[in-house]
Amino acid sequence: MAGLRTESLFLNMGPQHPSTHGVLRLGLTIEGERVVDLFADLGFLHRGIEKLAESRTYLQFIPLTDRLDYLAAMSNNLAFVLAVEELLEVEVPRRAEYIRVMVAELSRLASHLVWLGAFANDLGATTPLLYCFREREDILDALELLCGARMTFNYVRFGGVARDATPAFVEKCRKFLETFDKRVDEYEELLTGNAIFLSRTKGIGFLSAEDARSFAASGPMLRGSGIQWDLRKDAPYSVYPEMDFIIPTGTVGDVWDRYIVRVIEMRQSARIIRQALDGLPEGEFKAKLPRVLKPAQGEAYVRVEAPKGELGFYVVSDGTTNPFRVKIRAPSFINLATLRVMCKEALVADLVAILGSIDIVLGEVDR
Amino acid sequence: MGDSSEENAAGRSTIIDLLIKTFPDSASVVQERINWPAVRVKLAVLPEVARFLRESPDLAFDYLTCVSGIDLKDRSPRFDLVYHLVSLQHKHVLVLKVGVGEDEEVPSLVSVWKGADWHEREAYDLLGISFSGHPDLRRILLPDEWKGHPLRKDYVLAEEDKFAGD
Numbered sequence: 001m002a003g004l005r006t007e008s009l010f011l012n013m014g015p016q017h018p019s020t021h022g023v024l025r026l027g028l029t030i031e032g033e034r035v036v037d038l039f040a041d042l043g044f045l046h047r048g049i050e051k052l053a054e055s056r057t058y059l060q061f062i063p064l065t066d067r068l069d070y071l072a073a074m075s076n077n078l079a080f081v082l083a084v085e086e087l088l089e090v091e092v093p094r095r096a097e098y099i100r101v102m103v104a105e106l107s108r109l110a111s112h113l114v115w116l117g118a119f120a121n122d123l124g125a126t127t128p129l130l131y132c133f134r135e136r137e138d139i140l141d142a143l144e145l146l147c148g149a150r151m152t153f154n155y156v157r158f159g160g161v162a163r164d165a166t167p168a169f170v171e172k173c174r175k176f177l178e179t180f181d182k183r184v185d186e187y188e189e190l191l192t193g194n195a196i197f198l199s200r201t202k203g204i205g206f207l208s209a210e211d212a213r214s215f216a217a218s219g220p221m222l223r224g225s226g227i228q229w230d231l232r233k234d235a236p237y238s239v240y241p242e243m244d245f246i247i248p249t250g251t252v253g254d255v256w257d258r259y260i261v262r263v264i265e266m267r268q269s270a271r272i273i274r275q276a277l278d279g280l281p282e283g284e285f286k287a288k289l290p291r292v293l294k295p296a297q298g299e300a301y302v303r304v305e306a307p308k309g310e311l312g313f314y315v316v317s318d319g320t321t322n323p324f325r326v327k328i329r330a331p332s333f334i335n336l337a338t339l340r341v342m343c344k345e346a347l348v349a350d351l352v353a354i355l356g357s358i359d360i361v362l363g364e365v366d367r
Numbered sequence: 368m369g370d371s372s373e374e375n376a377a378g379r380s381t382i383i384d385l386l387i388k389t390f391p392d393s394a395s396v397v398q399e400r401i402n403w404p405a406v407r408v409k410l411a412v413l414p415e416v417a418r419f420l421r422e423s424p425d426l427a428f429d430y431l432t433c434v435s436g437i438d439l440k441d442r443s444p445r446f447d448l449v450y451h452l453v454s455l456q457h458k459h460v461l462v463l464k465v466g467v468g469e470d471e472e473v474p475s476l477v478s479v480w481k482g483a484d485w486h487e488r489e490a491y492d493l494l495g496i497s498f499s500g501h502p503d504l505r506r507i508l509l510p511d512e513w514k515g516h517p518l519r520k521d522y523v524l525a526e527e528d529k530f531a532g533d
Contacts, residue, residue, distance in 0.1 A: 215481050
């Protein structure tokens, strides 16, 4: 075969491609089956949410945050509300804090379940998708009982939450948690020891700890690379310091490590929800605030550990009813930037697994 | 409440003092109300300050979590770039602010933190802030042929343009 020359080829992937999970376009330069270089073309879902914020009141902006990571809208609500509360300097009732932690963790479960199902599906395993969506359905039902919506909740409010947690909601959550751990065992039975799954996930898509830090990757991406960093522990907010849970980390930073980190996180989230249900205090669910909110001049950056990583809101107030500037630090956006280094010399077939392991939501990437 | 000012009170004075001592003519305390310790530096020393923050073992700001551009319309210089920095090792945080004039170029920080790449492209795309030394400065969210920079305060929205008489 001496004398044969390989030529690089440009391959277009997306924006309409089932494995790019939305409208993401990748431009691949390939040599044979190997990816030599790639670029990501974003913005197909750009709605100018940061600009829209400037012509809305603080309260009117909460429903728009639902449209960022729409698979875990409660976390978005929470992050924005915490940032504005930092400007307003309000005291939040303890009952509201407990409810917030509960819904944030339910959101994490819902988000991780969609990820797990879709990721397994990308690799050719169809069954986990059906199982994961079955459990997610229970979570959405519970959240619907709480606020009437299944995905775009608009539930967390300045000073608390929109409605109190009813006994029916608590009952629904308890019932769900009774079986959830066994369900995770089932997923693991299907995947964790599965030889095909192992060969498709182990040893590909490496992200070194050094790169993870330098790119400011966050969430399971950062932890998968062996860095123990979780904002719920390392920059605690709400009532997370009162909760007992562990932070899983990976060892080498490949696709498998990110998978196993998320699976363990699901079990830990269930633990947190159980503790929040047990400890749910009586009392008010919302602090009294003026009808028209005008935070004093100033600015705040507040970050929460969303399912995909560090979700930050940088809110600048000029003392009027509308924010002067809202910058959204979207974890999917930052994590996606690492794709290029993770795919160096990867097989085209592995690209799907590597991209899937980032867990992106284009609503949040494009904003 | 997350990231409250008390949490970082211990680290606050020392980091800021150290910065002002190291860059006496170019760094100053930020006066505005802000929930993280903050320093304003001059544009010319930005790369030096960035490298100092990252490489000093006591500071070790290894994690550039967010870069935001703001259009302050009437102020001169017109824009502010706000860098939110975290040290995963020491768990302390810092805000770095630089003022940028309309015709000025900001030295890119991609060589210090790789994550600065897409942040800078975003600021370029949505605010029209230009960066020197960036490996691939193109629009990131809007199409290449887009006109204008939407996050500027004087940007005319499509509907305003259409229904100017309303």
